[in-house]
Amino acid sequence: MLAVKNAKIYPITSVPIDGGNLLIDNGKIVAVGKDVQIPAGAEVIDAAGKFVFPGFVDAHAHVGLWGEWYGQSGQDGNEGSAAVTAEVRAIDAIYPDHTSFLDALAGGVTTAQTTPGSGNPIGGEMLVIKTAGKIVDQMVVRNPSGMKAALGENPKRFHGQMQHRAPSTRMGTAAIIRQALYKAKDYQRKLEAAKDDPSKMPDTDLAMLNLIKVLKGEMPLRIHAHRADDIVTAVRIAEEFGIDYSIEHCTDGAVIADFLGSRKAKVNLGPTLGARSKIETRALSFANAAILHKAGCHVSIITDHPFVAIQYLVACAAMSCAEGLPEEEALKAITINPAITIGVAHRVGSLEPGKDGDFVIWSDHPFKIRAKVERVYIEGKQVL
Amino acid sequence: MLAIRNGRILTAAAPGAAVPPVVEGGTILVENGKITAIGRDLAVPAGAEIIDATGKWVTPGIIDGHSHIGIEEDGVGWEGSDGNEATDPVTAECRAIDGINPADTAFEEVRRHGVTSVMVAPGSANVIGGQTVAIKCYGKVVDAMVVKNPAGMKAALGENPKRVYGSQNKKPSTRMGTAAVLRGALLAARDYMRKKEAARSKPDTAVDTNLKYEALIPVLRGEIPLRIHAHRADDIVTAIRIAEEFSIKITLEHCTEGDKIVDYIAEKKIPVIIGPSMYQRSKLEVKDRGFHTPVALAKAGVHVALTTDHPVMPAQYLRHAAGICIREGMPEEVALAAITRHAAEHIGIESRVGSLEPGKDADIVVWDGDPFEWLTKTEVTIIDGQVVYRREKGACR
Numbered sequence: 001m002l003a004v005k006n007a008k009i010y011p012i013t014s015v016p017i018d019g020g021n022l023l024i025d026n027g028k029i030v031a032v033g034k035d036v037q038i039p040a041g042a043e044v045i046d047a048a049g050k051f052v053f054p055g056f057v058d059a060h061a062h063v064g065l066w067g068e069w070y071g072q073s074g075q076d077g078n079e080g081s082a083a084v085t086a087e088v089r090a091i092d093a094i095y096p097d098h099t100s101f102l103d104a105l106a107g108g109v110t111t112a113q114t115t116p117g118s119g120n121p122i123g124g125e126m127l128v129i130k131t132a133g134k135i136v137d138q139m140v141v142r143n144p145s146g147m148k149a150a151l152g153e154n155p156k157r158f159h160g161q162m163q164h165r166a167p168s169t170r171m172g173t174a175a176i177i178r179q180a181l182y183k184a185k186d187y188q189r190k191l192e193a194a195k196d197d198p199s200k201m202p203d204t205d206l207a208m209l210n211l212i213k214v215l216k217g218e219m220p221l222r223i224h225a226h227r228a229d230d231i232v233t234a235v236r237i238a239e240e241f242g243i244d245y246s247i248e249h250c251t252d253g254a255v256i257a258d259f260l261g262s263r264k265a266k267v268n269l270g271p272t273l274g275a276r277s278k279i280e281t282r283a284l285s286f287a288n289a290a291i292l293h294k295a296g297c298h299v300s301i302i303t304d305h306p307f308v309a310i311q312y313l314v315a316c317a318a319m320s321c322a323e324g325l326p327e328e329e330a331l332k333a334i335t336i337n338p339a340i341t342i343g344v345a346h347r348v349g350s351l352e353p354g355k356d357g358d359f360v361i362w363s364d365h366p367f368k369i370r371a372k373v374e375r376v377y378i379e380g381k382q383v384l
Numbered sequence: 385m386l387a388i389r390n391g392r393i394l395t396a397a398a399p400g401a402a403v404p405p406v407v408e409g410g411t412i413l414v415e416n417g418k419i420t421a422i423g424r425d426l427a428v429p430a431g432a433e434i435i436d437a438t439g440k441w442v443t444p445g446i447i448d449g450h451s452h453i454g455i456e457e458d459g460v461g462w463e464g465s466d467g468n469e470a471t472d473p474v475t476a477e478c479r480a481i482d483g484i485n486p487a488d489t490a491f492e493e494v495r496r497h498g499v500t501s502v503m504v505a506p507g508s509a510n511v512i513g514g515q516t517v518a519i520k521c522y523g524k525v526v527d528a529m530v531v532k533n534p535a536g537m538k539a540a541l542g543e544n545p546k547r548v549y550g551s552q553n554k555k556p557s558t559r560m561g562t563a564a565v566l567r568g569a570l571l572a573a574r575d576y577m578r579k580k581e582a583a584r585s586k587p588d589t590a591v592d593t594n595l596k597y598e599a600l601i602p603v604l605r606g607e608i609p610l611r612i613h614a615h616r617a618d619d620i621v622t623a624i625r626i627a628e629e630f631s632i633k634i635t636l637e638h639c640t641e642g643d644k645i646v647d648y649i650a651e652k653k654i655p656v657i658i659g660p661s662m663y664q665r666s667k668l669e670v671k672d673r674g675f676h677t678p679v680a681l682a683k684a685g686v687h688v689a690l691t692t693d694h695p696v697m698p699a700q701y702l703r704h705a706a707g708i709c710i711r712e713g714m715p716e717e718v719a720l721a722a723i724t725r726h727a728a729e730h731i732g733i734e735s736r737v738g739s740l741e742p743g744k745d746a747d748i749v750v751w752d753g754d755p756f757e758w759l760t761k762t763e764v765t766i767i768d769g770q771v772v773y774r775r776e777k778g779a780c781r
Contacts, residue, residue: 067664069671099665273662275695276459284459306664315704318758369707369757 001025002380003038004361007047011351012054012335022052024357027379032351045375051365053331054351055110055358055378058313059338060222060248060268060302063104063112063131064094067306074098078119080158083167084180087206088124090114091143094136100305104131105384107311108360108373111141111349113342118150118224118248119158121167121176125210126222128342130358132383141344146246147214149177150224151233153280174233181241184211219343220244222268226280228252235263246341249304252283254291261295266341269333270302273316286316289333290324299329300338318367327367386414386769387428388748391437394755395422395740396444396717396724403741405717412442414746417769422740435764435771437750443720444740445500445747445767447727448699449657450611450637450691453502453521454484454491458695464488468509470548473556474569477595478514480504481533484526490695491521495773497700498749498762501531503731505637508540508613509548511556511565515599516611518731520747522767531733536635537603539566540613541622543669563622570630573600608732609633615640615669624652635730638693640673643680650684655730659691662705675705675712682709682718689727707756719756745769 002024009020021036066077076093079085115126125144133139160168167173187208194201223234238245246266276284293299303310321330339349357380364371376384393407413421457464466483469475506513515534523529550557576597583590602608612623627634639656658678682688692699706719728738736745746769753760765773
């Protein structure tokens, strides 16, 4: 039994508690509140004057998968050898010793969805992991948690411009995604038919099996789209196939806020704390979060690590707050909202009984630049 | 006449200056683009335009002493990327001023965030990249924005030159090659200088003009520093070795592993500008990047400024970099100096900008709170006494 006492606790899904206690047992939260009794024999951390938050959740990052200083030896995020690589799985390329995990902990981020890159129209399966561990399979919270797709500049640059093959236009990218989904539908029909007649069983096609999970609603298509027209294309394709989706980046979201708001779209906004590195990111602004929240979208803030170093997830939330997103919503955008979007809200994203004991002790409110991460716990174990 | 009244003024003036570091409830008077007075009980002349800073914080304009604003344009791509003339490892003849687009939208954005002066440098693809220039962040004609030109000569050690040229099977492909190219250029410029001198008395021996070498003469004469991009500790040491061989002035740009050889840098009294520390570890030579470096160097008495290396990190986040330095143990006045007075000194424009003192340019920022904080917003940015940004009431920024 672990007890944190006397802290200013932000459960996120309920109001902040002054002088609150948090009890963790067997890695799970058992109680949180002002009048929670601390059982005899519990290990007690006196957190008077400190702030306790759930571990933050980054809904779109590449921690462990690429970036940092490893150079070509660590470039494992884009299997750029074909336009559709639905068969690949991020879990097979995650390096638990990657320095990005230390960055995550340093910024109080304990859960991340790590995804393949956006070089391919369909990039492969992503997963949700905790940010500490030695064996990726033991770090998994949800696998797979989505299928990566990408519109806009990246696929047409990676394939059309660099390899002189399809897609070389936005039309081409959309056609390739549609074609892959239709192919998966056909494959699904053949599998169904083979149930009664094993002689009709098609050869195993890993890519198609993975895409069927999207068609069946077992996991969403998570579609990289910056420009407003790309976002609209993403919605068009998702609605054609009746599949669940989230919009990754959504840089121009404010331009079509009503369109997205009327669909209560799940939007993962970022990376914003950086340069506008390409034309499709020209509208980059921390004001996007406030506008999309107001319009009715389900807003999460992401770092897209390494594009924004993951320890600055909370800074991105604070800057979004400075640009008009209410503080409470800015905190939700890096906790419960991403947990919902990536399908792990039963485990993480708030401090509630039954959820994982993932919490961070801060020296001050984390929106203050001088606030320090003092301790980080994942499933009741101190990891920093 | 402009008066900024009743603010909490952080002057960033040097210790021992006539102006104290903090003036609570202070007023700044501005005339003809210059600060004329600063203090608590100043009479505001009738007819002066008044900016009420009650409850607000006032600082000098933020200065980024190492940037590529205007020369690596925001959100444009290839068409607006003019920072590296990567066709020859020595392009001393290039001048940043010829590549700056004042219409880069980043200028407007950084003004909105209180950045008023920058040094714009060529990139680090070349061993010698070209002349840097110090400019104000406001204007339509770059020549009218200049504070100092040239403000230095850019050089680069480490991974970048050997990646750019080594991949084309050209020299340099190693750190040794890079140092040799740098030495070779300085020696050739020295010979050129000697021949020019000799030709003064013997016109028939006049040498043809060589722009490369002409541009290196001010470096050899100690008129402008060689500003040497160096991340790894051994690259920093190589920079110092070459500087001593040629008795030239240098500054250390980035200085990512400076904390590993703190005493050596302190002993050599070389000014450093550190950053971008908030950025990803994008290559091996920056794998240990972090805010521990500026904190350790400042503590050892090294002259420290901070940089975003805009657009690597956009310059509006320079004040937050200073804020994180404070979190990691740097005294507040040192952190403020690192993005104002020290930055001005680093690029050689401290007679004009970098602190709020009578006689200096009226580059002033009014903030709605502590300027180091994530949540703080700019209220007013003033360059040369002119309001170049004012946040509308109720606007996000």
